[in-house]
Amino acid sequence: MIEVKNLxxxxxxxxxxxxxxxxAENGSILGFLGPNGxxxxxxxxxxxxxxxxxxxxxxIDGLDIFSQSLEARxxxxxxxxxxxxxxxxxxEAYLRFVAKLRGVPRAKIESALDHVLEVCxxxxxxxxxxxxxxxxxxxxxxxxxxxxxxxxxxxxDEPTIGLDPRQIHEIRDLIHHLSGNRTVVLSTHILPxxxxxCDKVVIIADGRVVLEExxxxxxxxxxxxxxxxNAITKERHEDGASAEETLEEVGAGHT
Amino acid sequence: MxxxxxxxxxxxxxxxxQPVAYVVMTVFLLLGGFFFFALLRYFEVTLTAYSAMQNxxxxxxxxxxxxxxxxxxxxxxxxxxxxxPAITMRSFAEEKRTGTYELLLTAPIRTGEIVxxxxxxxxxxxxxxxxxxxxxxxxxxxxxxxxVGVMFSGYLGLAFLSIAFVSIGLFTSSLTQNQIIAAISCFxxxxxxxxxxxxxxxxxxxxVDLVRYLSLPDHFAQMVTGIIDTRDIVYFLSLIFVAxxxxxxxxxxxxxx
Numbered sequence: 001m002i003e004v005k006n007l008x009x010x011x012x013x014x015x016x017x018x019x020x021x022x023x024a025e026n027g028s029i030l031g032f033l034g035p036n037g038x039x040x041x042x043x044x045x046x047x048x049x050x051x052x053x054x055x056x057x058x059x060i061d062g063l064d065i066f067s068q069s070l071e072a073r074x075x076x077x078x079x080x081x082x083x084x085x086x087x088x089x090x091x092e093a094y095l096r097f098v099a100k101l102r103g104v105p106r107a108k109i110e111s112a113l114d115h116v117l118e119v120c121x122x123x124x125x126x127x128x129x130x131x132x133x134x135x136x137x138x139x140x141x142x143x144x145x146x147x148x149x150x151x152x153x154x155x156x157d158e159p160t161i162g163l164d165p166r167q168i169h170e171i172r173d174l175i176h177h178l179s180g181n182r183t184v185v186l187s188t189h190i191l192p193x194x195x196x197x198c199d200k201v202v203i204i205a206d207g208r209v210v211l212e213e214x215x216x217x218x219x220x221x222x223x224x225x226x227x228x229x230n231a232i233t234k235e236r237h238e239d240g241a242s243a244e245e246t247l248e249e250v251g252a253g254h255t
Numbered sequence: 256m257x258x259x260x261x262x263x264x265x266x267x268x269x270x271x272x273q274p275v276a277y278v279v280m281t282v283f284l285l286l287g288g289f290f291f292f293a294l295l296r297y298f299e300v301t302l303t304a305y306s307a308m309q310n311x312x313x314x315x316x317x318x319x320x321x322x323x324x325x326x327x328x329x330x331x332x333x334x335x336x337x338x339x340p341a342i343t344m345r346s347f348a349e350e351k352r353t354g355t356y357e358l359l360l361t362a363p364i365r366t367g368e369i370v371x372x373x374x375x376x377x378x379x380x381x382x383x384x385x386x387x388x389x390x391x392x393x394x395x396x397x398x399x400x401x402x403v404g405v406m407f408s409g410y411l412g413l414a415f416l417s418i419a420f421v422s423i424g425l426f427t428s429s430l431t432q433n434q435i436i437a438a439i440s441c442f443x444x445x446x447x448x449x450x451x452x453x454x455x456x457x458x459x460x461x462x463v464d465l466v467r468y469l470s471l472p473d474h475f476a477q478m479v480t481g482i483i484d485t486r487d488i489v490y491f492l493s494l495i496f497v498a499x500x501x502x503x504x505x506x507x508x509x510x511x512x
Binding site: 045048049050051052069070071073074076078080081082083084085086087088089093097098100101102103145 | 257258261262265268269272273353354355356357358359360361362363364365509510511
């Protein structure tokens with residue numbers, strides 16, 4: 001469970017994220033959408049404890065990411081925008097290092113390693129040097145790294161970027177299967193991805209939440225694309241239209 | 256502690272996955288060997304000259320340690336001013352640039368543990384390198400009869416000096432994501448430690464005393480001449496402590512609101 005509460009982040013005079021709140025329930029996949037520069041990465045960095053918020057907070061399974069940072073961080077698996085690989089290490093050595101860092105008990109490291117190599121399709125790759133892997137495989141190693149300690153909360157920043165269509169399909173399947181009782185937040189700007197695997201969608205634009213809704217509650221017959229475009233343009237025009245209004249309008253337009 | 260050792264292990268093996276460590280070690284040992292050879296050769300020439308003059312009093316004062324090991328250690332200390340920044344510049348700057356910093360800072364570990372891990376690895380690297388340079392006095396022991404205690408004290412001084420240097424290198428690396436900036440500012444600070452007492456000649460007062468205390472060559476020279484004084488050890492330990500403390504604050508500052 002992730003609760004984001006009134007998050008605001010300012011870099012000097014520039015406000016990247018403005019009073020963002022949303023909730024991701026246990027066992028659900030939340031799709032975090034927004035145009036480039038909307039504040040997706042900033043929000044995810046705050047959720048994972050990489051950077052502090054100017055105001056507001058985040059609760060990870062009820063633990064505050066600021067005041068109970070270590071305990072909260074223990075629950076998170078995080079794939080940043082750029083997979084955080086040490087380019088001169090071998091895949092296997094790298095994943096073992098992350099496992100230790102994430103507190104996987106020594107006796108369980110080998111089985112955890114085998115497991116993530118298997119699920120991320122890296123069984124042929126353990127001895128390859130990270131820097132020599134293609135973009136798609138780096139992404140997989142990044143995902144393996146986020147999964148190695150079997151975290152209850154997964155934060156994935158554009159997990160399918162740079163992959164070929166087959167890989168995208170595989171990774172989506174993987175994320176879908178992973179969810180189980182995990183909470184997954186993934187950011188993307190590929191809209192079909194959200195309609196395929198997510199339970200809930202949060203759209204932000206210019207640092208504000210413009211829509212938070214369960215996918216099954218979205219008006220029937222409207223494409224996510226319309227909703228998305230409408231939500232972000234509405235935001236630009238009227239600055240702060242409520243989600244309900246946005247939905248109503250889109251729904252009305254198509255029925 | 257366990258986390259620090261995990262990071263230290265990764266860092267230390269990381270040094271040897273890159274050619275930089277081998278180049279630094281090779282340069283250090285080659286220059287060390289050159290100094291050793293040149294100084295020993297000069298010592299031999301002097302010895303032959305004084306023997307020919309049949310001057311037993313001067314001959315008595317010719318000391319292998321004073322003439323060979325001491326100047327060699329002083330030269331190696333200067334070499335370290337240039338080599339240490341090359342070793343430590345990557346430590347934080349590279350992680351920030353490649354994004355692995357995000358992995359470290361979101362892992363359930365304290366920033367102190369990250370700094371300690373990187374420090375242990377860099378210090379261990381220096382000890383390995385200086386340990387290998389221990390072959391020079393061993394050659395003297397094998398073929399002559401030098402004062403082992405004095406040589407040990409000198410090497411201990413070089414070890415303390417190198418560990419203080421890497422602490423300062425970690426600090427400058429933690430301030431930037433640009434390795435060149437990290438290396439050059441580290442080099443500047445290290446060189447400053449050598450020359451900081453220059454303007455204090457003939458002066459007095461608390462500030463002058465402080466600046467004189469900060470001057471590294473005096474403390475190092477003491478140990479090289481065989482005097483292990485707690486004041487000098489405290490000097491090196493406090494340099495290490497202050498540099499690591501500042502590094503920890505600098506890394507932690509990423510979490511400040």
